[in-house]
Amino acid sequence: MKKNKRKLLPEYSKIFFALLALFLSLSAFAQKVTSTGQVMDSQNQPVIGGSVLEKGTTNGVITDLDGNFSLSVANGATLVISYVGCKSQEVKASTHMKIVLKEDNELLDEVVVIGYGSVSKKDVTTSISTISTKDLDQRPIVSADQALQGKAAGVAVIKPNGLPGEGMVVRVRGASSMNSSNDPLYVVDGVPTDNISFLSANDIESMQVLKDASSQAIYGSRGANGVVIITTKSGASGTSKITLNAYTGITALSKKIKSLNVADYRELLEDMGSTISLPDDLTDQTDWYDETYRTAFTQNYQASVSDGTDKLRYFISGGYTGEDGIIKVAFYKRYNFRANIDNQLRKWLKVGANVSYSDYTSNGIISGQGSNRGGVVLSVINTPTYAPVWDPDNAGQYYTGFYGVNITSPAENMARSKNNKSKNNRLIATGNAEITFSPELKFKSTVTLDKYNYHYTSFLDPTTTTYGRDQNGTASDNRSTTTVLIYDNILTYNKQLGKHGLNIMGGTSGTTSDYSYTYQTVTDFADGSIETLNAGNNVSQSNGTTASQWSLMSYLGRVSYNYDSKYLLTANMRIDGSSKLDPDHRWGYFPSLSAAWRISSEPFMKELTWIDDMKIRGGWGQSGNQSGLGEYDYLQRYSITRQNWWEEGMSNATPIITQSTLRNTDLTWETTTQTNVGLDLTILRNRLTFTLDYYFKKTTDMLVDVTLPSGAAVASSITRNEGEMTNKGFEFSVNSRNLVGKFTWDTDFNISFNRNKLTNLELTKVYYAAQTSDNLAEYCVRNEPGRPLGSFYGYISDGVDSETGELIYRDVTDDGQVTSSDRTYIGDPNPDFTFGLTNTFSYKGFNLSILLQGSYGNDIFNASKMETEGMYDGKNQSTRVLSRWRRPGMITSIPKAGFEMKTSSYFVEDGSYLRVKDVTLSYSFSGGLLRKWGITRLQPYFSTTNLLTFTKYTGMDPEVNQWGNSGTVQGIDWGTYPQTKSFVVGVNIDF
Numbered sequence: 001m002k003k004n005k006r007k008l009l010p011e012y013s014k015i016f017f018a019l020l021a022l023f024l025s026l027s028a029f030a031q032k033v034t035s036t037g038q039v040m041d042s043q044n045q046p047v048i049g050g051s052v053l054e055k056g057t058t059n060g061v062i063t064d065l066d067g068n069f070s071l072s073v074a075n076g077a078t079l080v081i082s083y084v085g086c087k088s089q090e091v092k093a094s095t096h097m098k099i100v101l102k103e104d105n106e107l108l109d110e111v112v113v114i115g116y117g118s119v120s121k122k123d124v125t126t127s128i129s130t131i132s133t134k135d136l137d138q139r140p141i142v143s144a145d146q147a148l149q150g151k152a153a154g155v156a157v158i159k160p161n162g163l164p165g166e167g168m169v170v171r172v173r174g175a176s177s178m179n180s181s182n183d184p185l186y187v188v189d190g191v192p193t194d195n196i197s198f199l200s201a202n203d204i205e206s207m208q209v210l211k212d213a214s215s216q217a218i219y220g221s222r223g224a225n226g227v228v229i230i231t232t233k234s235g236a237s238g239t240s241k242i243t244l245n246a247y248t249g250i251t252a253l254s255k256k257i258k259s260l261n262v263a264d265y266r267e268l269l270e271d272m273g274s275t276i277s278l279p280d281d282l283t284d285q286t287d288w289y290d291e292t293y294r295t296a297f298t299q300n301y302q303a304s305v306s307d308g309t310d311k312l313r314y315f316i317s318g319g320y321t322g323e324d325g326i327i328k329v330a331f332y333k334r335y336n337f338r339a340n341i342d343n344q345l346r347k348w349l350k351v352g353a354n355v356s357y358s359d360y361t362s363n364g365i366i367s368g369q370g371s372n373r374g375g376v377v378l379s380v381i382n383t384p385t386y387a388p389v390w391d392p393d394n395a396g397q398y399y400t401g402f403y404g405v406n407i408t409s410p411a412e413n414m415a416r417s418k419n420n421k422s423k424n425n426r427l428i429a430t431g432n433a434e435i436t437f438s439p440e441l442k443f444k445s446t447v448t449l450d451k452y453n454y455h456y457t458s459f460l461d462p463t464t465t466t467y468g469r470d471q472n473g474t475a476s477d478n479r480s481t482t483t484v485l486i487y488d489n490i491l492t493y494n495k496q497l498g499k500h501g502l503n504i505m506g507g508t509s510g511t512t513s514d515y516s517y518t519y520q521t522v523t524d525f526a527d528g529s530i531e532t533l534n535a536g537n538n539v540s541q542s543n544g545t546t547a548s549q550w551s552l553m554s555y556l557g558r559v560s561y562n563y564d565s566k567y568l569l570t571a572n573m574r575i576d577g578s579s580k581l582d583p584d585h586r587w588g589y590f591p592s593l594s595a596a597w598r599i600s601s602e603p604f605m606k607e608l609t610w611i612d613d614m615k616i617r618g619g620w621g622q623s624g625n626q627s628g629l630g631e632y633d634y635l636q637r638y639s640i641t642r643q644n645w646w647e648e649g650m651s652n653a654t655p656i657i658t659q660s661t662l663r664n665t666d667l668t669w670e671t672t673t674q675t676n677v678g679l680d681l682t683i684l685r686n687r688l689t690f691t692l693d694y695y696f697k698k699t700t701d702m703l704v705d706v707t708l709p710s711g712a713a714v715a716s717s718i719t720r721n722e723g724e725m726t727n728k729g730f731e732f733s734v735n736s737r738n739l740v741g742k743f744t745w746d747t748d749f750n751i752s753f754n755r756n757k758l759t760n761l762e763l764t765k766v767y768y769a770a771q772t773s774d775n776l777a778e779y780c781v782r783n784e785p786g787r788p789l790g791s792f793y794g795y796i797s798d799g800v801d802s803e804t805g806e807l808i809y810r811d812v813t814d815d816g817q818v819t820s821s822d823r824t825y826i827g828d829p830n831p832d833f834t835f836g837l838t839n840t841f842s843y844k845g846f847n848l849s850i851l852l853q854g855s856y857g858n859d860i861f862n863a864s865k866m867e868t869e870g871m872y873d874g875k876n877q878s879t880r881v882l883s884r885w886r887r888p889g890m891i892t893s894i895p896k897a898g899f900e901m902k903t904s905s906y907f908v909e910d911g912s913y914l915r916v917k918d919v920t921l922s923y924s925f926s927g928g929l930l931r932k933w934g935i936t937r938l939q940p941y942f943s944t945t946n947l948l949t950f951t952k953y954t955g956m957d958p959e960v961n962q963w964g965n966s967g968t969v970q971g972i973d974w975g976t977y978p979q980t981k982s983f984v985v986g987v988n989i990d991f
Contacts, residue, residue, distance in 0.1 A: 037097025050083040051741040115218035125594040126215035131207035141201040150836025150853030153731035153750035160961040161977040164323040165332030172226025174727035175967040180628025184226035198358035213674035214619030217592035220574035221624035224672040235306040235313035242991040249984025271897035282386040296324035329418040334360035378975040382875040405874035420458040450484040461528025473525030480517040499564040506557040548631040568596040580629040588669040592621025613682040628703035636663035662718040723761040729754035751835040772863035790970040792827035794903035805885035805896030827908035829971030832857025851918040860911035863974040913951035937990035946981040
């Protein structure tokens with residue numbers, strides 16, 4: 001029947017459906033057009049691989065070898081034409097189009113902040129690195145200097161330990177001093193400071209690093225170690241914004257070192273021939289890792305508001321950062337507030353104010369000590385697993401029954417510092433006024449107050465710990481206040497006459513500092529219920545106060561000339577006068593000169609169209625370092641010793657005053673002279689940008705605290721200009737825009753080679769440092785001329801004697817015996833090179849950023865290994881000693897139990913590493929609903945830090961130095977707080 005019904009359909013019905021199908025197909029065809037054309041650049045060359053995209057869609061193609069394209073688009077569509085190094089264009093779709101893209105000089109026109117001014121990037125004549133800040137709100141950055149790591153050539157950055165809130169060790173082109181600080185000078189919104197722990201990374205707008213002396217000289221006596229210039233955010237005219245940034249996550253221990261169980265520990269004691277006798281019924285009952293370490297919580301919440309008009313702009317922010325330590329007693333928390341305001345009161349007068357306040361509190365652990373002296377990290381491995389946490393026979397006391405072995409457990413060692421707190425707050429308030437006399441001539445006056453308060457308290461009850469019982473309870477309260485006032489007056493003249501550009505800057509800067517410090521210690525507490533000093537009965541005779549003041553007066557100037565941005569010349573001069581020096585040697589002069597030639601602007605380069613910009617730079621300059629000077633080092637100083645007034649006949653006794661140092665009226669500035677040559681090259685329409693630099697810097701009149709031979713003088717030490725040091729190196733960086741269009745891929749790579757050498761010491765030729773294990777009481781670092789700083793010194797170990805199990809120590813002097821004369825240099829903590837690689841991928845709303853960072857060729861002195869594999873007493877050891885020598889003929893790299901231990905190359909390891917430092921994945925939502933709610937940015941993200949580390953180092957982490965930011969001691973792992981890996985989720989919201 002159905003067949004019959006189909007046959008009965010009228011013929012016109014078939015015609016109707018055929019016409020309908022034809023109409024629909026014609027309608028669809030009519031809605032599409034084929035747009036064709038050719039894309040050319042400003043040099044009339046075809047653009048190969050340019051993006052042609054139908055606006056508002058993902059429909060697009062790329063241009064061919066002749067710059068041609070063909071794309072089917074909707075009728076009336078708009079095309080978006082883009083290419084690397086060119087400005088994007090939007091055109092109506094048609095046929096036989098010819099689009100000419102104009103060059104995008106935004107990269108070269110970028111403004112770079114320099115000392116007391118700014119300059120277009122294309123006119124820079126010195127070596128300056130600009131740090132990308134676009135992803136700072138997507139990374140779990142606690143200390144703002146973390147943003148420097150792996151991001152700039154010539155800037156080596158390490159985190160010496162994993163303590164919460166710990167700052168970074170930053171070296172710009174190597175260490176240049178022994179006693180003085182090697183940290184760079186930080187300048188935040190024009191205010192010089194020695195650290196940026198108070199600063200929230202979310203407040204940073206831009207960061208530049210001044211690396212050569214020709215850029216640093218404008219900061220005179222404080223610029224020798226490099227200068228990091230930071231500009232914080234400000235409001236924008238006509239743009240009101242509310243920003244919320246938040247993240248939360250976890251941190252965990254990156255690596256564990258396993259310790260022996262009871263059975264293996266018992267066997268080790270027997271191999272050592274130890275007299276320690278363990279009961280037969282002991283079992284494993286405590287996992288000391290679980291008792292010590294934890295998965296910690298980290299969080300950060302920041303909010304800001306900003307707005308502006310043609311006359312008034314403001315930015316206000318505030319936030320909280322909290323980081324718990326993976327070791328249970330450690331923590332860090334910070335509250336921060338900032339307000340930046342600018343007001344154009346008159347056409348000729350602009351005023352501004354920057355106010356920053358931060359309050360941060362932290363606590364750490366005892367490190368750099370053996371497990372018997374409170375060292376937490378080592379005691380986790382050294383404490384036998386049979387031991388309980390608490391003493392079952394003495395309530396409220398930690399277990400100490402180790403059968404004669406001198407050990408304290410990590411639980412007890414943590415308790416020694418759990419009530420300690422370091423509380424700090426800092427206020428930096430700046431007011432400025434700028435008068436415009438004419439478009440070319442401006443005068444700016446700035447006044448800054450920098451007030452820093454430090455408060456450290458500690459308390460240890462008289463019951464819980466062995467040390468607390470020995471002291472009958474102890475507490476301390478140390479406080480300091482530093483008030484710095486800075487006065488800057490700067491006159492600037494900027495004139496453009498045709499192709500001739502002239503910039504002249506001159507001014508003065510004055511700084512005064514007032515410091516006071518009190519230190520109090522009390523013992524003999526009744527119990528642990530009251531932790532303040534008034535509850536202790538025995539007040540220490542060493543309690544007291546100190547105070548000091550210093551001032552610095554400076555005159556500075558700069559002249560910059562450029563001809564058509566082709567030939568550029570800059571000269572700087574700064575004159576500093578410091579109260580820290582004798583009046584006859586108070587003034588220091590720090591000049592610099594730099595020049596650049598933009599070769600790409602020459603007529604003979606016109607045919608090389610693939611070169612966008614090419615500039616050769618060269619510079620010379622001098623800068624100083626005053627951080628190694630005490631306030632009164634040039635004067636003869638004295639020590640005060642209190643007398644025991646309670647003793648018979650001493651009730652009216654006065655303190656004894658003795659000379660402690662010698663006067664040195666010849667003391668002068670430590671000066672670093674540096675020469676730099678560089679090349680900036682941009683090619684392929686800004687697709688590839690290269691920067692190369694070679695430098696040589698020499699430090700003279702190096703400040704050193706010299707220890708005098710016993711009896712040589714009334715005092716035992718003197719501060720003098722003692723030596724010389726050199727650093728030379730090569731830096732290379734490249735920025736590549738690998739893929740453009742819907743899917744983008746950018747790469748930033750930098751690598752740095754630096755060679756450090758101590759070249760001269762006058763009075764004392766050799767300095768020893770870094771004593772570690774109590775078992776040896778030997779220094780493992782020796783500094784002398786001809787060697788790089790921090791070189792490791794000791795015996796050379798040539799492996800394990802397969803017959804005796806002892807380490808084979810080399811007879812360097814070849815006299816038939818091994819004595820102290822056979823000690824030699826056994827390692828160098830300075831790397832051959834450091835590097836950083838950042839890859840950023842974007843597709844639609846997704847963004848993935850991966851930062852790799854590493855170091856190659858540096859050695860680490862693993863002093864922890866002395867305690868965890870030394871097998872010299874009854875402490876527990878790591879499971880690596882299971883591979884120790886046990887019988888004649890056995891081939892192994894680990895000696896027998898009870899081997900003769902010396903400070904030797906056996907403890908020196910390759911510290912090279914490659915680390916997946918940061919991985920961040922984010923997604924930016926967009927759409928009409930968000931716009932309806934007034935949300936201009938909604939970006940959730942996931943970020944991980946220290947995800948993977950590739951290294952041969954057997955310790956807990958190769959990025960380590962127990963001596964922190966010391967210049968003379970580097971790369972020593974001695975029970976140091978280990979690094980962590982973190983996983984966080986966060987969100988950025990803009991209204």
